[in-house]
Amino acid sequence: MGKKVLIIGAGGVGRVVAHKCAQNPDVFSEITLASRTKSKCDRIAAEVKERTGREIATATVDADSVPELVQLFEREKPFMVIHVALPYQDLTIMDACLETGVHYLDTANYEPRDVAKFEYKWQWAYRERFESAGLMALLGSGFDPGVTNVFCAWLQKHEFDTMDFVDILDCNGGDHGLPFATNFNPEINIREITQNGRYWENGRWIETKPMEMRHTFDFEGVGPRRMYLLYHEEIESLVQHLNGVRRMRFWMTFGESYLKHLEVIHNLGLDSIEPIDFKGRKIVPLEFLKALLPDPASLGPRTKGKTNIGVIVRGTKDGQPKTRYIYNICDHQEAWRETGAQAVSYTTGVPAMIGAKQMIEGAWMRPGVWNMEQFDPDPFMADLNRYGLPWKVVETDIDIDALPE
């Protein structure tokens, strides 16, 4: 029997989640979309109705406020919340879930607004409270984190005894034709990539300068692109849950023009999250910059090309060395035609729907706070093929460290 779901956040990702849930009435029998700006929810609801014929309800909520959330949850009585607003709201929404007995799912780990630091420790601290309330919180059910964690769990289950060297590769080969824009929330995006890089090796973190390590990789469906080593949140949980990891790294591609703009933004101090005085009021430069940049949700119709995100693992099976590459390719224009959003939102929103589906159907329902790789990957992997993110696994002899810069 289907369940009622409450989606919070009406950006690019919320739009995709709303469409994908609406396409599955047997699982998501009722849908409410709530966000800070109700008109955005109403616009998405109208498009969902046009594309799928389904009615979804809409509501206003300030997800920074636990009392407002509690009021909404008590009124709507959802089985679960799919939180696709911003990482700043993870804890307030988890608090409201505990107060009202609602299950929880998100796509990005908590980040305090005033420190550019994302870690699982704040959300892992809710484990006992969720468990004793008989509630489940599924963390990071987007693509990366999300599908990349499930790819790793699937490789561990079916292909490897030890996963010695793990590299996650994220390429957005899309072109929106604008001089500078970010593909998801610019504030979160810029905070993520201007930090120092960090990877895991032999039981400890190794820090690099931002963009210090790079290689050019030939991505299927996109072509050769330069990718840079970044810290990414799934490493923190994956190194705890995979067998025999000796090194884990994350790579993301960026174009030259994008990096040049970022450098200028940084040199001007526009990426700062320290409030400054401006004409008698405090403003945060990065928030101001966000107001100037194109809304990522508006990039959909103009973005062409593909994303290619995957994982390369070098490890052993039955004492023999082996290497596998598992990946998905997603087309921006196809995503746009189906949901009115580009592929970066699509590749995040589809796994959010699939994670919620596993919870509703019971395949993944377990009280507590969990990361994606802690569940059986098979039903999720089958649903990726079914709901628009087909994957491939291939044998490879690629050695990333031997690739040119």
Ligand code: NDP
């Ligand atoms: P957007 O900025 O496009 O949308 C965010 C939405 O959240 C907006 O509708 C915004 O409302 C709403 N919102 C912000 N603050 C509040 C608040 N206090 N109360 C209620 N609503 C609020 O972001 P995206 O859709 O691109 O991304 C959504 C989430 O997905 C982010 O957390 C991002 O980090 C995550 N993500 C995860 C990925 C993954 O692979 N795991 C990849 C990409 C994104 P308003 O319109 O009023 O500003």
